Amino acid sequence: MAGKKGAIKMNQDYQEELLHLESCLSLIQENIRLYEAREQASRKEVTALFQAVRKGEGDSYGQLIASQNILEHLQNSLRKNRAALDQPYFGRIVYDDLTYDTSECCYIGKNGISRNQTDVAIVDWRAPVANVYYENGLGKGCYAVPGSDDVEIDLHQKRTYDISNGQLHGYYDDDIAANDDLLVKYLSQNKDAVLGDIIATIQKEQNTIIRDLPNKNIIVQGVAGSGKTTVALHRISYLLYNYEELYKPSEFCIIGSSDMLLHYIRSGLPELDVHHIHEMRMDAVFPYLMGKAWKKQYQIVADYPDASVKSHLPFIRALDGFLSRTIEDTLHLSDITDPDLGVILSQKSMAETWSYHPNDSLYQMERHLNERILSRLKFLCTEKTADFRKAKRQAFRKHFDSSARKWTIPGLYLRFLQDLEEGHPELDFSITREGVSKNRLDVYDAAAFGLIQRRIFQKQDQEVFSQIFIDEAQDFGETVYYVLKQVLNDCYFTIMGDVSQNIRYETGMNDWDQLKEAMFDSPKDSFYLLQKSYRNTIEISNFAGEVLKKASQGGYQIDPVIRHGKPVEVIHVSSQDLLHHLEMTLQSVQKKGFETIAVICRTEDEAAKLKSKLHMSPARDDTSFHNGVMVLPVSLTKGLEFDCVILWEPDETRYSDHPKDAKLLYVAITRALHELYVMTAQPLSPLLSSFLSEKSMVE
Numbered sequence: 021m022a023g024k025k026g027a028i029k030m031n032q033d034y035q036e037e038l039l040h041l042e043s044c045l046s047l048i049q050e051n052i053r054l055y056e057a058r059e060q061a062s063r064k065e066v067t068a069l070f071q072a073v074r075k076g077e078g079d080s081y082g083q084l085i086a087s088q089n090i091l092e093h094l095q096n097s098l099r100k101n102r103a104a105l106d107q108p109y110f111g112r113i114v115y116d117d118l119t120y121d122t123s124e125c126c127y128i129g130k131n132g133i134s135r136n137q138t139d140v141a142i143v144d145w146r147a148p149v150a151n152v153y154y155e156n157g158l159g160k161g162c163y164a165v166p167g168s169d170d171v172e173i174d175l176h177q178k179r180t181y182d183i184s185n186g187q188l189h190g191y192y193d194d195d196i197a198a199n200d201d202l203l204v205k206y207l208s209q210n211k212d213a214v215l216g217d218i219i220a221t222i223q224k225e226q227n228t229i230i231r232d233l234p235n236k237n238i239i240v241q242g243v244a245g246s247g248k249t250t251v252a253l254h255r256i257s258y259l260l261y262n263y264e265e266l267y268k269p270s271e272f273c274i275i276g277s278s279d280m281l282l283h284y285i286r287s288g289l290p291e292l293d294v295h296h297i298h299e300m301r302m303d304a305v306f307p308y309l310m311g312k313a314w315k316k317q318y319q320i321v322a323d324y325p326d327a328s329v330k331s332h333l334p335f336i337r338a339l340d341g342f343l344s345r346t347i348e349d350t351l352h353l354s355d356i357t358d359p360d361l362g363v364i365l366s367q368k369s370m371a372e373t374w375s376y377h378p379n380d381s382l383y384q385m386e387r388h389l390n391e392r393i394l395s396r397l398k399f400l401c402t403e404k405t406a407d408f409r410k411a412k413r414q415a416f417r418k419h420f421d422s423s424a425r426k427w428t429i430p431g432l433y434l435r436f437l438q439d440l441e442e443g444h445p446e447l448d449f450s451i452t453r454e455g456v457s458k459n460r461l462d463v464y465d466a467a468a469f470g471l472i473q474r475r476i477f478q479k480q481d482q483e484v485f486s487q488i489f490i491d492e493a494q495d496f497g498e499t500v501y502y503v504l505k506q507v508l509n510d511c512y513f514t515i516m517g518d519v520s521q522n523i524r525y526e527t528g529m530n531d532w533d534q535l536k537e538a539m540f541d542s543p544k545d546s547f548y549l550l551q552k553s554y555r556n557t558i559e560i561s562n563f564a565g566e567v568l569k570k571a572s573q574g575g576y577q578i579d580p581v582i583r584h585g586k587p588v589e590v591i592h593v594s595s596q597d598l599l600h601h602l603e604m605t606l607q608s609v610q611k612k613g614f615e616t617i618a619v620i621c622r623t624e625d626e627a628a629k630l631k632s633k634l635h636m637s638p639a640r641d642d643t644s645f646h647n648g649v650m651v652l653p654v655s656l657t658k659g660l661e662f663d664c665v666i667l668w669e670p671d672e673t674r675y676s677d678h679p680k681d682a683k684l685l686y687v688a689i690t691r692a693l694h695e696l697y698v699m700t701a702q703p704l705s706p707l708l709s710s711f712l713s714e715k716s717m718v719e
């Protein structure tokens with residue numbers, strides 16, 4: 021009897037859910053009609069204003085900008101409503117609000133949907149209350165609201181929906197928002213050439229990072245495929261939504277290691293409602309931040325061999341120490357006296373001025389001190405003649421003036437390198453010295469230039485960025501981060517990386533200790549670990565596991581989502597047959613409908629040669645991630661993922677039994693979502709051979 025009652029209740033519940041979905045879809049359709057009409061009118065207005073501006077009419081320019089903003093807003097609303105037609109919402113929470121004594125039921129979706137532009141029908145996933153869905157268990161709890169007190173709640177139900185194409189396929193009630201079954205369903209889909217969103221299935225540990233406070237530095241160590249890139253982008257979207265009054269999108273900057281990665285990241289931004297933020301390669305950041313101080317003749321080149329020293333914290337700290345000593349020696353603070361007026365400015369008072377501006381450059385400090393001298397002179401000369409005053413002002417106007425020394429950034433840097441070599445005979449920077457004298461700098465020299473500019477020559481504070489997000493952070497040494505932090509004093513950093521994937525073994529980071537030391541300056545700052553891997557099938561993860569042990573020297577383990585796929589296939593044939601097998605494999609995986617396929621070679625040279633053997637155009641846009649087959653060196657696959665990966669010639673000559681090669685191989689293997697093929701003519705790398713089953717070998 022109870023069973024029957026339960027079934028009736030289920031049925032009724034299901035009917036109610038169907039009705040609710042229907043009413044949401046019709047609201048969305050109504051919104052779309054409304055926004056389409058408005059967008060059309062707004063478009064016309066913008067075109068008319070554009071013509072007016074071209075004719076130079078009155079104040080049309082201001083109106084044009086305002087109208088363009090309105091048009092952009094309407095287009096955005098239209099995009100959100102159109103996107104919501106497929107899956108208007110993915111979750112629901114039913115709770116009592118104990119703070120305001122109300123009972124609430126919220127549907128949560130990727131896009132907030134309102135009726136009449138005011139009544140919220142579907143809550144945006146970024147809204148504070150949506151946190152309850154991702155984090156809270158049933159029962160009493162609370163959620164935080166930026167700039168306000170926490171709201172106390174009693175959660176009665178958390179429901180997760182499976183909706184696609186506007187159809188309800190099912191739902192379940194559970195404490196866990198997106199369980200592994202739902203995750204596996206999402207993860208089994210094919211990969212288009214864009215970075216997807218994970219809004220409906222964000223996991224608790226990812227949510228914590230996404231919603232962490234903006235005024236702190238964060239470092240995230242996450243195994244391959246743990247969602248670092250994805251989480252960084254969702255954090256940007258979350259911060260811009262919730263701290264709209266604090267930040268403009270243009271104050272945000274994403275830094276990545278290659279154009280390919282940035283292109284991939286860019287593809288995921290519109291879906292997350294993120295527009296107009298900056299993105300930059302690491303080597304472009306310092307020229308950008310230095311502005312005019314970065315001379316046209318400076319050229320960034322590949323790392324010099326001594327980058328293994330220049331990239332790490334002791335080096336950049338030594339440069340900073342050298343610059344501090346240069347500043348102290350130059351200012352050489354002691355009482356400033358005049359035969360007629362006595363002490364104009366005491367050493368104590370100057371030291372005090374300095375302590376008020378501890379981060380100012382030498383030039384800024386000199387300006388403060390000169391200003392103080394002038395105001396003291398004004399006071400001391402109140403009873404003197406105008407000529408006397410003028411003469412004294414003339415005499416002391418540029419009392420502090422290091423510009424007269426005609427220092428240059430390269431000159432100071434070379435002096436520092438020489439000093440360092442003299443103090444440490446084991447160091448030899450001759451290659452860098454020669455490069456710098458020819459204006460050819462590697463990224464660490466560029467960072468050093470940035471620090472010299474910051475400490476000595478900078479005239480105003482840099483306020484270009486407030487939030488910086490760095491992906492694949494492990495590929496650069498601490499030097500670049502240290503300088504970024506010094507140059508952008510008031511900026512906060514979200515740094516994502518995986519030391520097991522450090523493909524620049526000597527210069528990049530193999531642990532996080534030094535970076536924490538360089539970046540963390542407040543107890544609020546946080547280090548997070550992401551260990552769950554979402555990208556690869558369990559077969560690919562297991563294959564990667566052994567390599568990871570070597571790559572991370574046992575440091576970090578993978579905890580994969582259990583999703584099964586085809587076993588990794590090792591194709592071991594003669595060198596004459598290898599290309600033929602590759603072509604056959606490519607044909608077969610394309611036939612299966614995989615959209616993104618990568619053939620991963622060890623080096624750029626090998627990738628170029630293989631492309632030509634496959635009759636692929638060598639010029640095919642190497643900086644953009646696209647559907648179809650891509651032949652790439654491992655270094656360019658950083659941060660990307662493909663439905664299917666063919667690992668090309670991972671033999672013992674290309675990948676030795678050394679952590680440096682293990683990291684490269686780990687990166688290559690973990691790019692594959694669904695299928696991995698290993699093709700070689702020579703004996704396999706010792707990193708792989710230990711766990712290959714006879715079964716998986718095609719001879």
Ligand SMILES: Nc1ncnc2c1ncn2[C@@H]1O[C@H](COP(=O)(O)OP(=O)(O)OP(=O)(O)O)[C@@H](O)[C@H]1O
Nearest residue numbers: 218221222223244245246247248249250554555659
């Ligand atoms: N919570 C989640 N739900 C569904 N998919 C997820 C989730 N988290 C991550 N993914 C998926 O896992 C894959 C890996 O994510 P991402 O590329 O952000 O990882 P990563 O840590 O940056 O990887 P890598 O270090 O290897 O570049 C992506 O396809 C992403 O959509």
